[in-house]
Amino acid sequence: MEIKPGRYTLEDRNLNFEVINEFQFRNRNECFYLRGGNGFGKTSFLEKIIIPALKTNNIDYLYIGQDIRTQLYTLRALLSILGHKVFNADEFDILKLWIKHSQSAKFFILDEFDKYYSDYGFIFDWSNKFIETYIIVTHLGYNQMEASIANYQSSNVRFEQINFDGRVKNIRIKKE
Amino acid sequence: MTIYDLDSILKKYEDDYLIIDYNHLFISSSIREEIWLLQRDDDSILLEKIRDQAQEFNIPEVDYDKDFDTYSGGQKAILGCILVISMIKNKNIKGIKLLLNNILESLSDDNRSILSNELQKIYDSNDVEFFTYKNGYIEKLFLENGNKTG
Numbered sequence: 001m002e003i004k005p006g007r008y009t010l011e012d013r014n015l016n017f018e019v020i021n022e023f024q025f026r027n028r029n030e031c032f033y034l035r036g037g038n039g040f041g042k043t044s045f046l047e048k049i050i051i052p053a054l055k056t057n058n059i060d061y062l063y064i065g066q067d068i069r070t071q072l073y074t075l076r077a078l079l080s081i082l083g084h085k086v087f088n089a090d091e092f093d094i095l096k097l098w099i100k101h102s103q104s105a106k107f108f109i110l111d112e113f114d115k116y117y118s119d120y121g122f123i124f125d126w127s128n129k130f131i132e133t134y135i136i137v138t139h140l141g142y143n144q145m146e147a148s149i150a151n152y153q154s155s156n157v158r159f160e161q162i163n164f165d166g167r168v169k170n171i172r173i174k175k176e
Numbered sequence: 177m178t179i180y181d182l183d184s185i186l187k188k189y190e191d192d193y194l195i196i197d198y199n200h201l202f203i204s205s206s207i208r209e210e211i212w213l214l215q216r217d218d219d220s221i222l223l224e225k226i227r228d229q230a231q232e233f234n235i236p237e238v239d240y241d242k243d244f245d246t247y248s249g250g251q252k253a254i255l256g257c258i259l260v261i262s263m264i265k266n267k268n269i270k271g272i273k274l275l276l277n278n279i280l281e282s283l284s285d286d287n288r289s290i291l292s293n294e295l296q297k298i299y300d301s302n303d304v305e306f307f308t309y310k311n312g313y314i315e316k317l318f319l320e321n322g323n324k325t326g
Contacts, residue, residue: 013246014237037284038250039235066249066282069199112249115198115281118310139250139284 001025001057003049010048015041017049025107031134042137043111050135054107061107062099062127068116092122099126106130111137118144193307193314194260198278201244201256208240214263222266229258229294233287253282257291264298275307275314 003023009016023032034042043066054061065071072091075098079086084097108131113120124134204210207226211219223240230238233254235247244252257279263269274295280288295317298304306317 037234038254038282038287039248041248043248067199112282115278139281139288141285 001053001059003053008045008049010041010044013041013044013048015044017041017045023050025133028132030132031136034135034137035139046109046111046135046137050109059107060102060105061109062102062105062131063109064095064111064113066111068113095123096126099123103130106132107135108133109135112139114138114140193273193275195275195277196253196256196260196279197275198249198253198282201252205243205245206241207238207255207259210259214259215267219266222262226255226258226262229262230255233258233290250282250284250287253279254287254291257294261294261298264302264304268302269304270302271304273305273307275309276317277309280308 002025003019005019007016007018034045036042046063051061051063068091072094075094076086076089079089079094079097079101082101086094086097089097105127108123108127110120110123113123113136202210203213207223208218211222211226227238227240233251235251235254238255244255247255257276260274264272280291283291295304295306299306307314308317309315
């Protein structure tokens with residue numbers, strides 16, 4: 001899958017993205033970090049450009065959004081419908097069970113998940129047998145990111161940081 | 177392991193905190209409504225101060241009636257903090273404990289630094305103490321030089 005270079009306009013958020021390099025997903029062992037200022041459109045880019053592209057390409061994905069509270073309620077209900085006894089399960093158990101049931105997914109998108117768990121290596125442990133590409137929105141610095149995924153990093157993964165820079169109305173996305 | 181179970185944390189600590197929680201930032205849908213709820217009155221001067229302060233955080237298009245859902249997650253966290261800081265200043269509230277839950281982690285480095293400076297000011301002027309919730313514990317937040325140090 002790829003996101004082609006060019007200008008992407010999101011009218012409802014009053015955002016324009018200029019993708020100056022193509023996003024070429026190799027679909028194996030890769031981890032993209034999206035960093036940038038508040039309001040620069042990282043989440044909008046995920047939800048309006050990357051996720052629609054995944055849908056167009058019929059690629060299954062997992063997505064943990066910023067409002068994990070609402071999502072966990074939904075996951076608890078979903079798992080309950082699937083027959084699991086989750087009444088007393090905590091968030092950690094819910095996430096583990098959900099990931100275990102989602103092995104057709106190839107992409108895993110985490111939007112600021114590190115604010116809930118500073119060390120989220122368990123996410124990789126639970127999913128890296130079937131997930132090929134991780135896309136992670138974070139405000140952590142590179143050293144902190146490296147530390148938080150230390151276990152996963154040892155297994156020949158390509159890491160790439162994508163910076164959102166510029167102003168609200170003129171966002172450029174570039175690979176580093 | 178819990179993510180946002182503040183009830184159990186507050187029970188554990190048996191103490192009173194004013195909480196700014198990333199997942200429960202607002203009751204209403206706009207700044208004007210939120211101010212009305214907080215002080216049961218409209219306040220155009222306060223609205224203007226909030227708009228001015230938001231610009232310091234590079235939130236350029238603050239409208240009093242703009243729906244909170246049109247802002248990004250980080251911008252909402254900033255607006256939630258600005259509202260509380262403005263109310264503390266406006267009412268000259270002193271000596272409270274403010275618990276920031278998943279707030280600083282939602283901010284870019286620049287905005288975290290600006291917010292820390294603002295918190296430092298009301299720490300100095302209003303004796304407001306700041307705390308964060310991390311890994312099941314509430315920790316005091318030290319803001320010397322505008323930096324979180326632990």
